[in-house]
Amino acid sequence: MKRPASRRARLTLGLAIGIVGLAVASALSLVFGSRIVSMDEILSGLFNRDPESFGAIAVASRMPRTVLAILVGGALGLAGAVMQGATRNPLADPGILGINLGSALAVVVGIAVFDIDSARQYIWFALAGAALASLLVYAIASRGREGATPLKLALAGAATSAALSSLVSAVLLTRTDVFDVFRFWQVGGVGGADFGQIAEIAPFLLAGLVLALFSARGLDVLALGDDLARGLGAHVGRSRAIAGLSAVLLAGAATAIAGPIGFVGLVVPHAVRFFTGPHHRWLIPYSVLFGAILLVVADVVGRVIARPTDIQVGIMTAIIGAPFFIFLIRRAKVREL
Template sequence: MSVATSSPPQSADVVGPRRTPNTLKAVGLLVALAALVVLGLLSVWLGSKSIPFTATWDVLWNNDGSNDAVIIHEYRVPRTLLGMLVGAALGLAGALMQALTRNPLAEPGLLGVTTGAATGVVISLGFLGISSLLGYVWFAFAGAAIASVVVYVIGSSGRRTASPERLVLAGAAVTAVLFAFNSAVLLMDPEAFDQYRFWQVGSLAGRFYDVLLPVLPFIVVGIVVALLLIRPLNALAMGEDLGRALGAHPDRVRVVGAIAITLLCGAATAAAGPIAFVGLAVPHMARLIAGPDQRWVLPYSLVLAPVLLVGSDIVGRLIAPPSEVQVGIVTAAIGVPVFIALCRKRKLTSL
């Protein structure tokens, strides 16, 4: 009898605290989405050419073919959409990589993806003479994919499985080799280096629908695959043995996760160049807000990263008119001091 009478209060105590935090997390996610919408409108409105907001709003929904309409629809809208897409891809790739490797300092370049994309660009510039953005974007994506496959093959060679430690070491080795190759090619070809440095800095400027549309399917598929890994990642967070008991397959999760990271980071890097800090710090911000539960970390990373990237792009357009500061520089300038402050205060949530 005593057990039966004590059960309802225990159940109520368990259910009550769970609902309140989840409600707050959901509200926080909606606030982040609202912030992203506001920043998207600001990105369409603000730029080197001043256009009144009312005129921007009218032209946004009624393309009348005027000069302002061309600027908004052909330049600012695709740039804003690409910023959101690239930000979401980098943030989600970083969160997924940190969860898979159990390394809080993991970021999209850790498994050789970024350097592989750079190698693709170097090959297209130095050996094939392809200098257009639309031309070498495909080589960048192919380089990212091939580098990821090589890292996984090396990390899973021998009798051992592809553990997070082996994958990280393999990624470091492949990155070192590819970096040396890229440096040798660029040092021997000053013209290729001159073109490569504009891609290397990371930028959303000059990217139009001809770049946005080709990478869109890869990023969308990568997002879907990553979100499907939420439950297995939560299970593996309790340890591989317990994760297996809960129905997760560690090797399968790592392979699928590596595919998602390649799609996300490869396509984003190919389109906008290597943009630092976003994939490293945004997952930490998500965990500070929502805790370690991947059901919230991944969606928060999916939203907070484009907030950071689009906001940084707006700042880069406004701080040095009529010129612009590339978004890769702004994300580092804005985000790194904040990230260092968080580290010094030891507020980063452990994995």
């Protein structure tokens, strides 16, 4: 009886430490930019003591960026955790399984054919592209006697991503006007957002979070294998469908507003699994929290090292995430979940 209570206390303490870490990262995001703003100026801007002060101007521009980084990082971290659990594939993530490129292709087509130009329009195309890409990958991987094994999913995702990337390039090469609009979105970044755009994606992120929480128990059972899960009375297909819909909503909405950002959904679930173990009731909140921390920190680092300009956060997550993920693989020798 003492051991579960001790473990629960340790995991609760870890969440509390993560919340403090996210608060510190968010404060740094408000402080650092093209110019460093003191905390006194930030507090003055937050409480509108002087609306014309540089602190107020900095808060007005950096606060939406920080909030968006928190939401997108949390969404991508959670999407990766859900996808890895649903597919039992340690390499599953919105980028590797083609969801990001499915969203990208849909947005490109929307810009080229339907002249879309706002986050509200992007999100529907991105969600549709993410859903179709995920269904295509799963359908390809399901062919054959063994069904959608982790290896087949990874191969199908890689092949589908390559094909979708070629289609995106084909559209952009023939439409330079589309390329001018798309190239800034394609890199992946959280700059230039406003609370109006954030409000448009928030319902989709909330729906994805609710579905992920609802699927936590089913994902724990799926980890035992499909045959044993069925023997225990679990609805394997329904559990995967709910988890898949959650991942599509989270990754599609995040990609629609921030562009395709890689490595967050891949690295974060592996990192937090060292502390939480495989149980999704803890893995889900940890993935949300530390995905948000990773993206906020990556955005801050990108602004600091390239001041007065900044490096897009999609580039920074690749620089930070790739070596860290290699370290995780070498240390943990990650296999099928």
